[in-house]
Amino acid sequence: MWIERVIARAFGPFQDATLEFGEGMTVVVGPNEAGKTTWHAATRLALTGLRRGPGMTKEAHELIKRHRPWDAPDRWEVEARLHLVDGRSIDISQDLAGKVACRARDVVLGGDVSSEIINEGTPDASRWLGLDRDAFASVAAVSQAQIMAVADNAAALQDDLQRAAATRGTDATAAEAIDQLKAFRRESVGADTKAAVGPLRRAVRDRDAADAALTEARRLHAEYLERRARLEEAESKHVGASRAQAGVEAARARREYEDLARRTARAEELAARYPVAPAGLDTQNALAGEVAAALDGWRHRPGLPPLEGPGSAELAAQIAALPVVPDGDRRPDPEVVEASRALDLAEEALRLHGDHPATPDTIPTTRPEKPRTPSWALPLLAGAVAAMAGLALVAVGQSIAGVALVAVGAALAAWGWSRRGPSRRASADSGAARRYEEQQAEAWRSKKTALDATLRDVDERLRRALTARGAAVDGEIRTAMTAYEIACADRAAQAQAAAGAEGLRQAYASRSALEASAAQAQQAIAAAETALRTVAAKVGEAADGTAQEMEAGLTAWQARWAESVRGVEVAIREWQELGGLMEGRTMDELREDAARRRTAAERLAEALGGEPPPLAGDVDPEAADASARAATTAARAAVDALTGELRLTAATLPDVAEAEERAAAAAAELARVTELAEVLDQTLELLQAAERRVHRDIAPVLKASVERHLPAITGGAYDEVGVNPRDLSVDVKEARTGQWRDARLLSEGTREQVYLLLRVAMAEHLVTTAETAPLLLDEVTAQADPDRKRQVLDVLRAVSADRQVVLFSHDAEVLAWADSSLSGPRDRVIRLGGW
């Protein structure tokens, strides 16, 4: 696209003034106030127009303020003729005041092509470049102010670049946008950690609290229903208990009424029978009592005990006649008896030993005859018999005698045995036999000596035993023994006779007691009889008859009396009963009471809805009533307690609907914040990715574009450019040293020139159509020295080979350069203000 001419119909101070440009480079020079800036603005606004309606940028307002005709503000018009790369020529006219008569027209075809480029209500030729009016100003128009801004602020270069890369220079840089998003996220969402206090965590906590409150509200609501149901149940139980109590009361009232009715009826019966009180029985009762007592005394008189056998006197005499119990043995002492037996045995043994003497004189000198009987056999047999007898005595407890007899028997047997050997040899040898016989005789003599000793021993022992028992032992021991035995027998008989005294004494004691008892009985009987007689005289019965007669008489009297008393007793009992029934009331009062109770019972039954079941016979009405009342009271207390609980619960019951609303609101707020966080995060992610990608794309473009002219524009000082894709920071390499330097640290002049080249590069990059954007430059060489100025102008001329460059300047050096350099048909030099 290139601008052929601009016609300021009514623009600033210009009226129908025209400026014509070359397709290549046009330099418009003039002194200050010659209108350069006005033409710069007119050219721009002729292309882009102004938006219709509110929402203009501050810069647009500044333009309006500066360039709207003061004297005729309603007419502010500018036109331009453009040539597009597709061959069309377009006349575009802008009604900058009313924004109504704005139009773009194809010069050749005459058709209105405004619709192709309408932007915010008015035609905007920058649309053919893929820009808009705001972007065009940032991209295609470079002002002195912008140059100076870069000169003053090194960071402005990079900032401007970023801004252009982000939004074509109209708005924020991508970095600013990202920072803003992050700041907004921090402020409007906050961290998602438990300790965080930002909106997100607050919303989470609020949601949790609201959910908890809702859960609690629902729980309390359910609890309320539960309590309500329990109250219902308690009320039902109370009703049941009340009804049961009413039943008991009604049954009790019925029973009491029935009891009273029975009593009243009975009272009426008795009152009719006994209009007055019956006569008393007091006096007669006393006499009857005496009769009964006398009869009772007689009938219960003691019996006489039988007195059989000898009397007490006789028994006493017998007792006096009894001998005394003798002292001494009444039978032989066992030691004496044993000693006596031992003596007998010893004597017998001696006698037996003496029957068989054996002496040397009697021994034959001729061959002995064959003994008719072995001389050893008899003593052996006698010894055996004696031993066996001794053993028998030992067995029966007669040990001393028994042992002595065994010793004797053993001696005899030994002796007999000793004779056995020699006798066998006697027939063979008479010398031997004689020695044998001598031996036998010696043995016999020895034995006899022993037996004599034994006899003496046992004799002495017997004497001692007798003496110990108090017997006289003078003379022959046998005589003493016999006398002792006789004395024992005598004492035994005497003792036996004396033993009967104890029995007699006991008999005497019994008999004496019996006789005393009999005497007492006799006295009692006599007293009873006397009492009978006395009372019989009182009642006029046979007082002088026998006791039996009196008894019979009195008994008959009693029967007669009882008969009469019975009748009176009944009357008196019934009278007393009547008194008890009346209890001090009159019959009318009793009847009234009964009627009242009946009414009360009927009323209670009616209230109950029917007759109550009667109380069981063994049930205590009072106890039943108390129990029923206690049950009712307890049921009532339960109802009251539950009612109180329920009332309290109801009063503090949270509103579930409100809790749900709060929970919903909290959930909605959390959803809002969460969604906002997700949107912001996704926006950040995409924005950062877009920045990286665009920077990555644009960096080499910028590098190539700037590098093309950098050596020329810097006089060969710098020959390479580096553009960092991350942040579009620019480095340049010093040709001499090869050092890379941050463009922000370059001299102002160099920085301006680099900036200018970058702006040209951006203009090239940001135009997205096939068109090329014309560059409208205002005083961009003001800060450069003459050499640098020339270099810049040479570069701009080179650029103008590809795109229209229109340079406005007040600089005479620029004019001089233009006059010398711009001579081709594509270029023009325009002098304003008389230059």
Added chain:
Amino acid sequence: MKLLHFADLHLDAPFAWAGPAVARRRRQNRRETLARILELADAEAVDAILCAGDLFEHDRFTPDTIEFLRASFARTDRPIYLAPGNHDWYSPRSPYALASWSPNVHLFTEDRLTPLTLVDGLSLWGAAHRAPANTDGFFAGFSTDRGGINLALAHASERGALAFQESGKQPHAPFDAAELEAAGIAHAFLGHYHVARDRERHTYPGNPDPLEFGESAGRGVVIAVVADDGSVARARHSVAVSAVHDLEVSLDGCQHADDVRGRVGAAIAGLSGSVRVTLAGDVPAALPISPSELQPLGEHLDGLLVRIGALRPAYDLEAIRHEATVRGQFARDTDEIEDEERRRRVLITGLRALEGRRDLEVA
């Protein structure tokens, strides 16, 4: 016989969109609607009042609400017949079981149709939901056991109306309309569907007081006159206390925030009750729109809910997408977002951020 039929009053139901004061006001309005219903019953001298369920919300009722119901019903001597629905289902712990209702209140408690005699020759068969869900249909296989005119009162879902009714309705106690005739029911007075619907043999009165925004017209109570031949003549009456309005306000042409306030204010100026405003239209990209900042415009209302609808900030997105800038790349990259609404929000958020704006929350 002249009957007043209503259903779905939903006492104590929540209003999630409203603040506490507005929600309470709306709930109070429902109580006043019941008062109007009872007044209308007196004015029309009806012979009985029928309520086909969802009178209150079992999970949310307050003791005061139940006492209010009890006292309200006790003040009239007209018989009131109640057939519990899926929101006020009958159970031993239900207020229906625990409250001491006045003698004129007759409660159906079985989950099958049981009869009450209204007058000689006219029976009312009623059934109750005994659980919040999974209640079988009452009419299939059912047949009345008596002559005369047999009416029905129940909370039930006529299958043919499911598509017609508001979305999300579950078929509680479903039935087919044809089952009514087969069952010997001359007319069924029903509840559950909130949209008013009159058919030959059944009537849905609709909810008598608005529950949501955008409800169709015609909802209220029905005065039904049952003729001797069993035919029913119906007349609908509105008893709603709550005024509810649902508006869309176009912001086309608005250039700044005052324009927006003026546009919304004008739209709601003559209204009362609760109003939902949906903002739509093409607006300049730079125009900040904050629903919360529009709330004060509704001070004369019971409640104002402002939401963003089809609002299109006037970005030339086509041109932006063609830029060789970060903005252009960003705009192109947002095309990858599948969710349309998310895409819109991310795009506008990014564009605003690149404009240097601080209002980066896009509604």
